[in-house]
Amino acid sequence: MSTKTTLKHHEESIGAGIGGSHLYRECFDEDNAYVYLEFSGVPFEATCVANLAAGEGLSSIAIRLPEEWARKLGLIES
Numbered sequence: 001m002s003t004k005t006t007l008k009h010h011e012e013s014i015g016a017g018i019g020g021s022h023l024y025r026e027c028f029d030e031d032n033a034y035v036y037l038e039f040s041g042v043p044f045e046a047t048c049v050a051n052l053a054a055g056e057g058l059s060s061i062a063i064r065l066p067e068e069w070a071r072k073l074g075l076i077e078s
Contacts, residue, residue: 003026003027003028004022004024004025004026004027004036005024005025005026005027006022006023006024007023007024007025007035008021008022008023008073008074009021009022009023010072010073014041014042017041018040018041019039019040019041019042020039020040020041020042021037021038021039021040021042021069021072021073022036022037022038022039022040023035023036023037023038023073024036024038037063037073039065039069042065042066042069043065043066044063044064044065044066044069045063045064045065046061046062046063046064047061047062047064048061049061
């Protein structure tokens with residue numbers, strides 16, 4: 001049984017494989033404060049900047065993905 005509640009899901013053939021995205025919430029996150037974006041077989045670049053060991057500030061993450069995928073996810077309009 002999955003603990004994920006899907007918000008958006010997309011899958012298609014990419015070259016020799018299948019790529020896709022999954023935007024979801026975790027069922028046990030009672031506040032529903034977070035969503036998770038998972039990519040599989042899709043070209044992207046991610047950078048994380050954090051100083052968690054020192055307990056300073058919040059971490060941040062930048063995800064670079066193709067514009068086409070941002071449209072498919074509804075992050076930008078066509």
